[in-house]
Amino acid sequence: MRRALSLLVAVTVLAGTVQAAPAIQIGVVLAGSGLDFWAPMSAGMHRAADDLHVELVMRSPSDGTALGAEPNIQLRMIDYLVKSGVAGIVLAPEPLQDVATPIPIAVPTVFVDRSSTDYNAISTVSTDNFAAGRTAALSLVPVLHKGSRIAVLRLAPNISSTTAREEGFLTVAREMGWHVVVAPYVGYQFRETEAQVRKALSGNVGHLDAVFAPNETTAYGALHVVEEMPVNTRPRLVVFDWRPEFLSALESGTIYADIVQDSYRMGYQSVETLVAALHGHPPHPKVFVDVVTVTRANMNDPAIRAVIAQYKR
Numbered sequence: 410m411r412r413a414l415s416l417l418v419a420v421t422v423l424a425g426t427v428q429a430a431p432a433i434q435i436g437v438v439l440a441g442s443g444l445d446f447w448a449p450m451s452a453g454m455h456r457a458a459d460d461l462h463v464e465l466v467m468r469s470p471s472d473g474t475a476l477g478a479e480p481n482i483q484l485r486m487i488d489y490l491v492k493s494g495v496a497g498i499v500l501a502p503e504p505l506q507d508v509a510t511p512i513p514i515a516v517p518t519v520f521v522d523r524s525s526t527d528y529n530a531i532s533t534v535s536t537d538n539f540a541a542g543r544t545a546a547l548s549l550v551p552v553l554h555k556g557s558r559i560a561v562l563r564l565a566p567n568i569s570s571t572t573a574r575e576e577g578f579l580t581v582a583r584e585m586g587w588h589v590v591v592a593p594y595v596g597y598q599f600r601e602t603e604a605q606v607r608k609a610l611s612g613n614v615g616h617l618d619a620v621f622a623p624n625e626t627t628a629y630g631a632l633h634v635v636e637e638m639p640v641n642t643r644p645r646l647v648v649f650d651w652r653p654e655f656l657s658a659l660e661s662g663t664i665y666a667d668i669v670q671d672s673y674r675m676g677y678q679s680v681e682t683l684v685a686a687l688h689g690h691p692p693h694p695k696v697f698v699d700v701v702t703v704t705r706a707n708m709n710d711p712a713i714r715a716v717i718a719q720y721k722r
Contacts, residue, residue, distance in 0.1 A: 432464040435683060436490030438483050440501040440522070441472030444625050445652050446672050449719035450521070453676030454499070461684045466495055473597045475503035476565065484512065491515050497683045502528055504567040517686055521679035523570035532692035534679040536670050538570045541700045542577025542623070545647050546585075548666040548702055549619050552645060555586035557618040560644070562606055562627045563594045574623040574649060590614060595627055603630035610634055617644040619665075625650035628667075632658055651703075651720045659705050667703040673719040674698050 437454060439447055451467070458465045468486040475482050483503055490498060497517040502525035505512065510527045520533040553559075561578060564571040575592075582589055591614055595605035606627065610617065620635065622628040628648035632655070635646050645665040648655065658664040675698045682692045701716050708714075 432462060433684070433687065434464045434466055434493070434495045435680060436487070436493070436495035436498040436516075437465055437467040437469070437680075438486045438490070438498065438500050439467075439469040440475065440483075440503050442469045443472045444650075445720050446625055446650055446670070449673040450676035452719070453673035453678075454680050456673075457677040457680035457684075461681065463680070463684055465680075466490060466493065470503075476567075476597060480506040481508060484508070487514060496687055499679045499683055500528065500530070517683065519679050519683040519686070519692070521675060523568070525569065531686055532682050532694055532696060534675055534682055534696040534698065535570065536675070536700055537697040538573035539577040539580075541649070541668055541670075542574035542579075543581050544577075544700065544702060545574070545621055545623075545649065545666070545668045546578040546581030548647055548668075548704070549645060550581075550585060552665075553585065553587060553618055557585075557587045558590045558616060559587050559619045559621065560610060560614070560617055561589060561592040562609065562620065562622045562631055563592055564624050564627055565594055565597055568597075571623045571649075575621075578621050578623070587619075590617070595630065597624075597626050599626055599629060602626045603633055606630040607634045616642070619645040619647065622646070622648045625652060628652070628655070632664065636663055651717055653720065656708070656717070659703060659708055662705060665704070669701050669703055669716055671698050671700070671716055671719075 441447055454465060468490060470482045495516060498514060499519050499521050501522045502520060505527045511529050512527060514528055518528060518530045520530045522535050524533045559582060561575055563575050591609055593609045595609060596602045620631055622631040628650060631646055635643050647666045648664055649668045651669045655664055655667055678696055682696060686692050701713055703713055
């Protein structure tokens with residue numbers, strides 16, 4: 410009995426010294442952190458990490474930093490994560506400047522939100538942005554006629570996701586015979602973008618029947634500018650992405666339609682795709698996450714509310 414008790418104590422002590430294996434670490438580098446778009450994406454990533462028992466290490470620049478003051482800042486973040494020992498990386502890639510591409514990343518990488526030719530990735534989890542741009546334009550088909558005058562407020566020439574949305578919208582515009590009377594690049598910073606939108610929609614542009622804003626910053630600027638117009642001269646405003654203040658703009662009719670991405674689902678599936686690949690399951694090269702079209706008529710539908718609820722601040 411004494412010998413058996415001693416053996417039990419020894420086993421118990423030995424078991425106490427055995428530590429759980431460390432969780433797999435996944436690096437995440439987004440293209441920003443301040444836009445409302447990134448918050449539900451991050452929440453989806455963290456939920457996936459909890460469900461899949463991995464640990465996230467997130468390093469993201471301020472919005473627009475990689476396009477302005479600190480080009481290629483994501484490269485330094487990726488290098489840090491790889492040296493820290495992450496097993497893979499989820500990346501929302503910003504365009505690189507003055508470096509040879511594609512840049513090799515030493516661990517498996519999944520793109521989220523947008524594609525890129527600056528790096529190699531095993532998969533891209535995103536909205537089908539060209540199709541979503543067409544969806545934005547198709548929302549206007551019942552209310553516009555051939556020859557209608559429209560404006561497309563482009564974001565920047567080197568952002569693949571918004572460029573695809575713009576091109577999808579313009580494809581439908583050409584098919585329907587609408588006249589695109591203004592299509593400037595208005596930038597990606599809130600204050601500067603609003604100033605550029607105001608400049609683009611004033612002056613000698615004349616009457617506009619519709620305006621398309623392809624992301625959160627252009628939508629925010631366009632909403633403010635359109636709100637300043639007399640009600641009977643306002644163009645129909647179709648925007649992309651979601652901010653809580655867009656709800657009242659839809660209720661008032663200032664925003665005609667909002668194409669909203671499921672940012673939470675995109676974040677979840679990007680981590681899920683990478684973890685599956687790390688466990689030997691080859692991913693699909695492209696994983697598309699559906700958008701929803703929000704209008705005054707459907708804004709209270711449960712499915713619509715479930716998507717926009719993710720954007721609560």
